[in-house]
Amino acid sequence: MSKPLDGRLVAAARGLLDWTQRDLSRASNVSVSTVTKFExxxxxxxxxxxxxxxxxxxxxxxxxxxxxxxxxxxxxxxxLRDRDSxxxxxxxxxxxxx
Numbered sequence: 001m002s003k004p005l006d007g008r009l010v011a012a013a014r015g016l017l018d019w020t021q022r023d024l025s026r027a028s029n030v031s032v033s034t035v036t037k038f039e040x041x042x043x044x045x046x047x048x049x050x051x052x053x054x055x056x057x058x059x060x061x062x063x064x065x066x067x068x069x070x071x072x073x074x075x076x077x078x079x080l081r082d083r084d085s086x087x088x089x090x091x092x093x094x095x096x097x098x
Contacts, residue, residue, distance in 0.1 A: 005050055007039040009069055013062040016071045027056035 014024055021039070025032040030049045037043045038053075045053065054064075063072045 005045065005054060005064075007041050009064065010035075010053060010057070011039045013057045013064075013069045016062060016069060017057075017060050019060075024053065024056060027060065028052040 010024070014021070017023075019027075021032050021035045024030070025035050028035075028049070030045075030052050034043070034045070034049060035053070038045050058064075061072050063070050
């Protein structure tokens with residue numbers, strides 16, 4: 001990530017994951033008090049903590065963009081096949097109703 005993390009974005013990312021501050025603390029090995037202070041805008045993260053928080057969230061599937069955050073979920077090949085089958089079925093049903 002080129003820009004520093006923003007506390008509000010980190011809180012939003014946690015929300016996407018349904019993580020508490022304690023969950024993020026455990027995943028990043030950054031203290032709960034540091035996470036809390038950062039999210040409230042009281043402190044800036046030191047470089048090592050910034051990288052640890054970013055990595056923990058990214059490893060959990062969070063992606064940061066210029067416009068915010070989103071949750072990226074990788075699908076297994078079986079899940080992809082199932083999704084594609086459902087989409088083809090839905091498309092076929094829509095075509096029949098036309």
